[in-house]
Amino acid sequence: MHQHSRGVQEQVGELISRYIRHYESKTRRSRQIFEHASQLIPSGTSHNIRYFEPYPFSTRMASGKYIYDVDGNAYTDYWMGHWSLILGHAPKVVVDVLRERVVEGTMFGTVSEHALRLAETINRLMPRAEMLRFSSTGSEATMYAIRLARAYTGRRVVAKMEGGWHGFNTDLMHSVTYPFDEPEGRGILEEESRYVIALPFNDIDASTRLLDTVRDDLACIIVEPLLGGAGCIPADRGYLHALQEYARRSGALFILDEVVTGFRVSLHGAQHVYSLEPDLFTLGKVAGGGLPIGVVCGLNEVMSLADVRGKGKGDRVGIGGGTYSENPLSMSAGLAVLEYLARHEHIYERLEMLGDEARRGIDRVMSDHGIMVKSTGMGSLFLTHFLKGNISDVRSARDAAECDTAMQRLYHFALLSIHDIFFLPNKLGAISVEHDSIDIRRLIDASERVAGDIAYARAHGHGTPSSS
Ligand SMILES: Cc1ncc(COP(=O)(O)O)c(C=O)c1O
Structure with a gap:
């Protein structure tokens, strides 16, 4: 392997470890619940996609745009119950x-x-x-x-x-x-x-x-x-x-x-x-x-x-x-x-506007850091793909699968771990009527911080000679 790309991988690996350590330190009770649950329920959940590494947090309750875990963390939720909650939690x-x-x-x-x-x-x-x-x-x-x-x-x-x-x-x-x-x-x-x-x-x-x-x-x-x-x-x-x-x-x-x-x-x-x-x-x-x-x-x-x-x-x-x-x-x-x-049919126009803001804003801050992404979606649904190889647009499942899904997972996990913003890793986000422009601004700012972390890891990886 080229020594620069190995250096980049090591730096990105270090970044993931940092995010995981942070998540583990704030979700101790969730971890216990998950470990116990996985002895009774395969992978600790009855829906495969609800599992993610290192373990999913355990929810205590949810209200409006927030989902609260058993350790006292409040996350701004974009998973919104498999995208079903257009009016937010418990309207x-x-x-x-x-x-x-x-x-x-x-x-x-x-x-x-x-x-x-x-x-x-x-x-x-x-x-x-x-x-x-x-x-x-x-x-x-x-x-x-x-x-x-x-x-x-x-x-x-x-x-x-x-x-x-x-x-x-x-x-x-x-x-x-x-x-x-x-x-x-x-x-x-x-x-x-x-x-x-x-x-x-x-x-x-x-x-x-x-x-x-x-x-x-x-x-x-x-x-x-x-x-x-x-x-x-x-x-x-x-x-x-x-x-x-x-x-x-x-x-x-x-x-x-x-x-x-x-x-x-x-x-x-x-x-x-x-x-x-x-x-x-x-x-x-x-x-x-x-x-x-x-x-x-x-x-x-x-x-x-x-x-x-x-x-x-x-x-x-x-x-x-x-x-x-x-x-x-x-x-x-x-x-x-x-x-x-x-x-209240007018809500659809507002949701679409927020969706457009998210798609455009995330793509802009990523590209400012030299990270090429494409946020796809429609109305209040959106997902950011990390372009890779010769993929310059995402128009099919094949295109999406050939993007850098590991980087997408890292991005979503960083939002969860560091910024208290919840996307189920690798899955699209859904905006509800409870979200507003300030939430979308926060999401874009958090995305910029993650983009900065990734760009920093990449730059330092390039400067790290491989040991082999
Ligand atoms: C397009 C589509 N069809 C069907 C289903 C299955 O619905 P359910 O999970 O309620 O069985 C889903 C679930 O996500 C879906 O996204």
């Missing part, structure tokens, strides 16, 4: 309704008007939801969407994106993480992805060539309008329209996964922003108002296949189910948030 409209409802029963397991109210509101805000069904997670909603598509078309193949994340359902656990052509882990059989193909995001020519190979058996194309987990990358308008058009022409269904973008990028979802008309779409996160939810929505003609009335097993599609589906508390919290958003 008054949700707390008030839950206080009232919780004494009326937390679980009915029967039909109730609460579900109807939320369904009506979703239908009014997103008219392509002619009919819908509720589940407890987004993973179920996407699983149901592709099952409906297969049933409706009588075809088998599902086309998804490279890097596309639709939750943990087996069919869609394909081509999620880099390298995209390798299986997603043990326990998932290769045969299970036999009827799933992965398209390169934002590349219509290559996507069309792949779609052509399965055209007659293509049941659906499922796509996130903003590639979320794989890098916070907005789709090109032309790309989404080309996919929608391809699905129409070939007799397949066009499914938009709006679990992240629904009620987040606009009151009417990304389908409104992009002027799309999906046959089916999925919701989750914001729609649950901070309580568990998933929703599969779509055209009457397709959704009504799920109607069990007067049908034998051979005629209906088995979707829906789940003990806690239509849970009255999720229905009420979701409704409270959507009604608030409908009354």
Whole structure:
């Protein structure tokens, strides 16, 4: 290895150690909890991405834009409950309704008007939801969407994106993480992805060539309008329209996964922003108002296949189910948030402005220190990528994966350790209505300090002769 690059690595390694020591010294109780939890719960958490090195802090409570750990630290939160909390933690409209409802029963397991109210509101805000069904997670909603598509078309193949994340359902656990052509882990059989193909995001020519190979058996194309987990990358308008058009022409269904973008990028979802008309779409996160939810929505003609009335097993599609589906508390919290958003639609403009400020400001201070980054995103969602090699822009999951993800992790961890600003390392950030310009200024200033640390480490690494 070139002796200068070894010197740089050593200096950056020293910087990481300093951040880790600082974090460890202020999160002692969190460490104990994590060590105990990891004896009972693999990697100490029930969601893989919640784990990060050296151990995740343990949350005591959260309110507004802050999340508090058991050691007494308060962090400005940009993870915002997997980006679901557009009104911040424990917003008054949700707390008030839950206080009232919780004494009326937390679980009915029967039909109730609460579900109807939320369904009506979703239908009014997103008219392509002619009919819908509720589940407890987004993973179920996407699983149901592709099952409906297969049933409706009588075809088998599902086309998804490279890097596309639709939750943990087996069919869609394909081509999620880099390298995209390798299986997603043990326990998932290769045969299970036999009827799933992965398209390169934002590349219509290559996507069309792949779609052509399965055209007659293509049941659906499922796509996130903003590639979320794989890098916070907005789709090109032309790309989404080309996919929608391809699905129409070939007799397949066009499914938009709006679990992240629904009620987040606009009151009417990304389908409104992009002027799309999906046959089916999925919701989750914001729609649950901070309580568990998933929703599969779509055209009457397709959704009504799920109607069990007067049908034998051979005629209906088995979707829906789940003990806690239509849970009255999720229905009420979701409704409270959507009604608030409908009354305060102007918040989207403000969130977008803050998002633009963050994206532009972070890129500027990094570049002032000679660090080339690109902050991607849309509206209140953003992620800073550290450019590397010949990557000069980030337009696909592959581009994002080929950036310097170790440096991205170091940046997020430094914000957490030194500056009390929480991003889940390597994941996009979400701004809520509780954040303001001062928070974004603080984030940019903190980013500048981290950029200074990195630039210093690099400069001194260059001046450090290697010992070998
Ligand atoms: C686009 C998208 N679809 C589906 C899901 C799965 O939702 P859930 O985690 O509620 O199962 C996620 C989760 O992050 C997501 O980002």
